[in-house]
Amino acid sequence: MPGATDQYVYLQITRGVAKRDHAFPKDTAPTVFATSSPLPPIPETFATQGITAITLEDIRWKYCHIKAIALLPNILLRQEAIDRGATEAILIRDGSVTEGAASNLFIIKNNTVITPPKGPLLLPGITRDLILELAQAHGIASREAAISEGELRAADEIWLTSSTKEIMPVTTLDGVTVSGGKPGPVWVRMTALFQDYKHKLRSGTHV
Numbered sequence: 001m002p003g004a005t006d007q008y009v010y011l012q013i014t015r016g017v018a019k020r021d022h023a024f025p026k027d028t029a030p031t032v033f034a035t036s037s038p039l040p041p042i043p044e045t046f047a048t049q050g051i052t053a054i055t056l057e058d059i060r061w062k063y064c065h066i067k068a069i070a071l072l073p074n075i076l077l078r079q080e081a082i083d084r085g086a087t088e089a090i091l092i093r094d095g096s097v098t099e100g101a102a103s104n105l106f107i108i109k110n111n112t113v114i115t116p117p118k119g120p121l122l123l124p125g126i127t128r129d130l131i132l133e134l135a136q137a138h139g140i141a142s143r144e145a146a147i148s149e150g151e152l153r154a155a156d157e158i159w160l161t162s163s164t165k166e167i168m169p170v171t172t173l174d175g176v177t178v179s180g181g182k183p184g185p186v187w188v189r190m191t192a193l194f195q196d197y198k199h200k201l202r203s204g205t206h207v
């Protein structure tokens with residue numbers, strides 16, 4: 001279709017219209033709300049210079065695996081990153097890295113792709129799953145393992161992933177240069193695999 005762009009679909013399901021009460025209302029039809037909007041293009045600077053991130057304490061609750069619309073802590077964390085000149089906040093709880101304010105986290109160490117395991121302390125994003133799938137399918141070593149703050153700072157590459165931003169290479173962390181200040185070689189390879197996957201999906205040739 002002429003002028004058609006990729007869209008992102010956003011779906012919210014709430015418990016429906018009822019008298020104000022904390023307790024779940026009985027026999028209330030849920031409200032289903034969905035929007036479809038043009039997907040903003042990925043900034044070219046991601047590939048040329050990467051992004052800047054800062055670490056912050058993960059101040060969220062203990063059910064971070066639930067994709068809820070109550071996002072106040074995530075919003076405050078992202079805003080603090082922006083106010084400090086960064087694109088994203090990387091969250092640390094009890095010395096371990098969990099994820100970004102609205103993204104999952106990967107590090108690369110000695111050519112192995114590592115991401116924290118699923119559990120109540122992070123959202124199991126679909127981009128995270130796809131990256132692990134692509135790594136496995138293309139012979140890139142990968143594992144799910146806890147990542148300490150020290151391991152984050154010693155990583156060869158750091159990536160933050162989400163459906164709308166795809167794979168963001170972090171090239172500055174807390175003011176310190178990461179992977180020589182440019183996206184690393186494993187990012188270049190994974191991004192090519194990711195784009196190829198999308199292309200095949202669009203053209204219906206994905207198996």
Ligand SMILES: Cc1ncc(COP(=O)(O)O)c(C=O)c1O
Pocket residue numbers: 074099100101102103104122123124125126127128161162163164
């Ligand atoms: C807290 C959090 N983690 C991870 C993600 C990435 O999830 P996905 O890859 O499904 O977009 C998001 C996306 O909004 C998020 O809000």
